[in-house]
Amino acid sequence: MPGANTSTWITGIEERRQKLSEIVERTRPVTLAGERVLPVLPSLRTLFPDGGLLRGSTVAVDGGCGATSLALAVTAAASRAGSWVAVVGLSDLGLAAVGELGVDLHRIAVITPIRSSWATVVAALIDAFDLVVVAPSHAVRATQARRLAARARERGTVLLNVPGRLQDRARRWPEEVDLRLTVSAVAWEGLARGYGHLRTRRLTVQATGRRKASRPRRADLWLVDADEGVISMEPPREQESSRDPEVAPLRRVG
Amino acid sequence: MSVAQVRTLVVWCPDWPLTSSGIPDGVPAAVVLANRVIACSPAARERGVTRGLRRREAQGRCPEVEVIERDTAREARAFESVAAALEAFTPRVEMIRPGLCSFPTLGPSRCFGGDESLAQQVREMVDEVTGGVPGCRIGLADGPFAARLAARRCRDSQPYVVARGTSPAFLAPLPVTSLDAPALTDVLLRLGVGTLGAFAALGAADVAARFGTEGLGLHRLAAGRDERPSDTRVPPPDLEVSTGLDPPADRVDQVGFVAKALADRFNDELGRRGLACSRVLIVAETESGERMERLWRHEGSLGATAIAQRVRWQLEGWLTGGATPTGGIVRLLLVPDEVLPAAGRQLGFWGGHSEEGEGPRRALARVQGLLGPDSVRVPRRRGGRSPGEQVVLVPLDSVDLASPPPAGDSDQPWPGRLPSPSPVVIHPEPVPCEVLSRDGEPVGVSGRGLLTATPARVSIAGGRWLEVMAWAGPWTTDERWWDPVAHRRRARFQVLTSDDAGRLLSLEGRRWWEEAVYD
Structure with missing residues (x-):
């Protein structure tokens, strides 16, 4: 009997140790000299030469449909680790989807800018936020972009540029960015001709950039796995896809 | 009893958030902050609206209720006229918050014919300024705490004057919850200590042993004494800080940013000497030499954010009130009027008060200053069927970022809801x-x-x-x-x-x- 107790006691210790190590991870100073990196989801790490978002860098996400989701997924892990995210523009963002991508909704603010004070607003946000997502609806001047990038570098903020609406996709950040993620292919799963529903999609993402990132990288991602709420490299589980598609039945509601 | 308490007169306008909004009498109205009712008109109260209700519940009980968002700037602006009028009685008006202020009556009461007569005249003056708002209450007693409770007891707009030296007797039968320290009073009630008198009857050493310095301060209050013994009061050293504004600022938010930086410096300076400030004099000067000063008092100690907020309140009233200054503000001065040893404040490790998110909050306030209050929005979970209804964006002002949001209906099943993933x-x-x-x-x-x-x-x-x-x-x-x-x-x-x-x-x-x- 005492032996059995000891073994449960030991597993209890193991569990607690596990929890403690998680807390240690969380409470460690965020900016040690060597690792000025904001975390990204494990499945995205292959795209980042530093294994995460390098503080003070500028990142652009572009490509076709799926770019906005990818950009928000990039912020997810950092947001859950305690970083605040500011989104400038994108006033039609569906926040339910943002939550599903794994972003902590208590640490995100959406700002609707006006064009004349756009740069001032972004600069003010760079001073205080760890991640600033900008989706300018106008062409940003190169000098402005350079100044903002310099400010972000100084403050250790990641400036993430995403294209706005689908029709604005041709517009690019006027300056060369440290890392550019491009969605090159999208394939949706779950929707058929007349039944099913959009369940998940496979994105092929290419990463190019300057310095360390100059060697192109590529990753195939599943966005979003309905159960995990985050991206996974594995396709969704078998029984998931074989299950009868959920069709919302007609009913009188309220 | 070593030192006699300072006779204090308190002017309290209950429901000031409502009064300042200018809603006519008899209209049911409620002021909400972060979706909770914080003040309501008598007409609304008759129909069952009470403080702490959710907006929806309030509207459910009284469909015609007019719901107003809280606006502290508006409140401060409106209260400025009251404060200015009180300056006819004394230069030492202490503002506590919009709707509540006090002043020591030693001089004024001699000049205006005694406590009773002074209180009456103050009431008439306040009535005149606010246009006879019902429910302005005036209390006069030894010490600010007793005076505030006296103001609370005042009925039918008649000032409540507690005779000199009888404050302890006045306080004794009042419930211990009047201390407004839920953590302590909760324990006291469970210990069977129901009134301030019973609490005051406990030995000071026992109270200190069980409840620490904070408890001791409240114990002194309950006994009708000053919160801090007079001999521990530190004479304020020359710690005033000032800053020039170039170019002169003519908008409140411009001064607000400067004030925050100045208040930070002010608090650092005090903190280095192990002091905290419980009363501060805020002085603003304009380019044409006008000067506006106000004394702000706080029960605890004033943090940098609190001081900056009070600068805003003061200037809101001045810059947009009746007697607007002719020029922009060129100088801002903070003078510590009363300091006390800093007891220190431990920021929460898990939960509680923490500095987390303080920086972003400030940046968002700045952005609001640039773009307007509705331009910054934060998500809150609500229930709903459409993708846009499940999580909605609400203006930053309508939520309290510091406290976790109440759990909404988002976990409830919403039949017919669109399957995830949701559209971006x-x-x-x-x-x-x-x-x-x-x-x-x-x-x-x-x-x-x-x-x-x-x-x-x-x-x-x-x-x-x-x-x-x-x-x-x-x-x-x-x-x-x-x-x-x-x-x-x-x-x-x-x-x-x-x-x-x-x-x-x-x-x-x-x-x-x-x-x-x-x-």
């Missing part, structure tokens, strides 16, 4: 579109929820035709059928178009709309 782009206004079958016929849905034809091509907002690669639907909803105005009957479709974009379309009243895009 939701159009604020649905975009009209057209859906045609292979034969070029418009696609519709019958009354039984059946499609008239298979959708084959889609054109969004008159754009080019996109081929439908896959689709599902119609998912019909019939929402709020009991309400002729809000009733919506529509059929939703998910469509995958040839540009690889998933789209959420809906058919309502024979017209097609694009509601959202799975970007």
Whole structure:
């Protein structure tokens, strides 16, 4: 009997140790000299030469449909680790989807800018936020972009540029960015001709950039796995896809 | 009793958030902060609206209630006229917050014919300034704490004056909850200590042993003494800080940023000497030499954010009030009027008060100053069927970022809710579109929820035709059928178009709309 107790006691210790190590991870100073990196989801790490978002860098996400989701997924892990995210523009963002991508909704603010004070607003946000997502609806001047990038570098903020609406996709950040993620292919799963529903999609993402990132990288991602709420490299589980598609039945509601 | 308490007069306008909004008498109205009622008019109270109710509940109990968002700037602005009027009695008006201020009556009461007469005259003056707002209460007693409780006891607008030296007797029968320290009073009540008198009767050493310095301070208050013994009061050293503004500032938010930096410096300076400030004199000077000063008092100690907020309040009243200054503000000065040893404040490790998010909060306040209050929004979970209803963006001002939001109805099952993943782009206004079958016929849905034809091509907002690669639907909803105005009957479709974009379309009243895009 005492032996059995000891073994449960030991597993209890193991569990607690596990929890403690998680807390240690969380409470460690965020900016040690060597690792000025904001975390990204494990499945995205292959795209980042530093294994995460390098503080003070500028990142652009572009490509076709799926770019906005990818950009928000990039912020997810950092947001859950305690970083605040500011989104400038994108006033039609569906926040339910943002939550599903794994972003902590208590640490995100959406700002609707006006064009004349756009740069001032972004600069003010760079001073205080760890991640600033900008989706300018106008062409940003190169000098402005350079100044903002310099400010972000100084403050250790990641400036993430995403294209706005689908029709604005041709517009690019006027300056060369440290890392550019491009969605090159999208394939949706779950929707058929007349039944099913959009369940998940496979994105092929290419990463190019300057310095360390100059060697192109590529990753195939599943966005979003309905159960995990985050991206996974594995396709969704078998029984998931074989299950009868959920069709919302007609009913009188309220 | 070593030192006699300072006779203090307290002017308290209950429901000031409401009074300052200028709602006429007799109209049911409620002021809400972060979706909770914080003040309501007598008319609303009669119909069952109370403090702490949620906005919806308040509207449910009294549908005609007028709901106003809290605006501390407006309150400060309106209270400035009261404070200015009180300056006719004494130069030492201490502001505690908009709606509540006090002043020591030693000099004024001699000049205005005794305590009773002074209180009466103050009441008449306040009535005149506020236009006879019902419920302005005046209390006069030994010490600010007793005076505040006296003001609370005042009925029918008659000032409540506690005779000199009788404050302990006045306080004794009052409930211990008047101390406004829930953590302590909760314990006291469970210990069977129900009144301030019973609490005061406990030995000071015992109270200190059980409840620490904080408890000791409250014990002194309950006994009708000053919160801090007079001999521990530190004479304020020359610690005033000032800053020049160049160019002169003529907007409150401009001064607000400067004030925050100045208050930080002020507090650092005090903190280095182990002091905290409980009363501060804020002085603003304009380029044409006008000067505006006010004394602000706080029960605890004033933090940098609190001081900056008080600067804002003071200037709101001045810059937008009746006697506006002729020039911009060129100098701002903070003078510590009363300091005390800093007891220190431990920031929460898990939960509680912490500095987390303080920086972003400040930056957002700055952005609000640039773009207006509604330009900054934060998400809050609500329940709903449409993707846009599940999480909504609410203005930053309507939520309290520091406290966790109450759990909404988001966990409840919402039958007919769209399956996840949710669309990333939701159009604020649905975009009209057209859906045609292979034969070029418009696609519709019958009354039984059946499609008239298979959708084959889609054109969004008159754009080019996109081929439908896959689709599902119609998912019909019939929402709020009991309400002729809000009733919506529509059929939703998910469509995958040839540009690889998933789209959420809906058919309502024979017209097609694009509601959202799975970007």
